[in-house]
Amino acid sequence: MRRALEHVEIPDEHDARERGWRVAQAAFGERQPVRHRDRRRLVPAIAIVVAGAVVAAAISSPGRALLRSIRETVGVRGARSALFSLPASGALLVHSDGGVWVVQADGSKRRLGAYRSASWSPNGLYVAATRRSALYALTPGGEERWSLARPSVAFPSWTGSRTDSRIAYSDKSGLHVVAGDGTGDRFLAPAEYGPFAWRTGSLRELAYVSASEVRLQDVQTGRVIWRANRGPAEPVLAISWSGDGKRLLVLAAHALRVYDEHGRLVRRNDPAYGTTYADAAFVPGTHRPAVIRSHGAQSDVFLFPGGPVLFHGKGGLQQLTWSPDGSWLLVTWPSADQWVLLQVARGGATKRIQAIANISAQFRSQSFPRIEGWCCAQP
């Protein structure tokens, strides 16, 4: 029996071993040495002391004045009090405590229902939305077209054309792909949790991140087209393709990676100590990403690599989303309860800034709403 089991031929065995070694070697290189433990132990103590000092300052009269002044300087002055219109065509998909909403270019809003996440179909004709135990396809008017019962559904991502499309999503067991009409649900990979990124214009090539690597997989055959080291094993904040499908961007709090179409790493950046990334997306028509970076109480949006800085603010900027025509960049600013819209020139300079305040209240939300997509103009 032992001999039989030892002589079973395993496809790709040698390459798998070498890939495994590269991944293990990279993880070994990134591991924190033991001697840093003492310093890590100090961090909570320092945090407690700092928090105590802040509380003490806040309850004193000068402290209250200082906090008030900080609060007042967060946010764009003269922001509109309500969302009257979007500066570019297309419709926004927004998730809040109150559910998922569609916001049209004229500022009108429609609540689709109490869904947990959502994604536009490629032409904006439908929305894929999730609840805890099901995936739904909806019209932008909120009408349900089909649903699929699955446990812990998340990260729907839709690709294709008007005639053929597919949705990738994760559930408790891993990554799945289902046709746009809800048929042919297929299990693709175990224990993979989104987000996922379909290669631009492709019905078959899906990029995602596993515990140790980035993969591009052909969902038709199951073949892994390429795999690459992903850097630190942190949650992925953003994964997206450039408009021409030749660059893949993968962002985590402490790692920015850009791969070419063959999985070769073409750009990387691990920010300096104390700096973290929050979100990133390729500037439409280019291979340069716009990135949100935070350091202490300051955040900025800049074009990687080397700038320029498009926007700078106090507190944490959270998300960025390009308008469908690529002329406006929507930046969300939870600590100011604002959306900031930047008109960006072709050369990468900010031409105009608009801001909308009271975002949470407008979406009936206790927490700050999340942008799920800004899609093409409605037909």
Add this chain to the structure above:
Amino acid sequence: MRGAQAGSTSDLEALFRAYWPRSFRAAYLVVHDSAAAEDIAQEAFLAAIRALDRFDRRRPFGPWLHRIVVNRAIDWSRARTLRAETELDTTAASTDQSSGFDDATLASLRALPPEHRAVIVLRHLLEYTPGEIADLLDLPRGTVNSRLRRGLDSLAETLE
């Protein structure tokens, strides 16, 4: 292990080269999918690297690693079995079959439930005793013995 804990890449490589082949093979024999087996073995090694500083050198490394590998392989197989849906990788599976599944033993193994496959792999590939398997899988020893017996009976029937 001592050298790897001290930060030696060459010692880590020696550890990897010593334990990867059987870990990968064990995972493959349970899940019968080379990509999934690779993921499982990789994740087990990453877990080992993350826990390297805390690892007690008085304990053997192999059982610790194999416990992760086999339990993850069982979880993966269960998840796949439970899904009442079209399996995506029909093409990939047929590729696997052409290179190795024509072996009668392997085909018979594939017909067993994943929990039984795991016990057989632990016993006959990794050569753990039933008592050690019981510890690795958190099972009563009697359950291990009965799974071994039923698994081997089933293999014998198929092979006949």
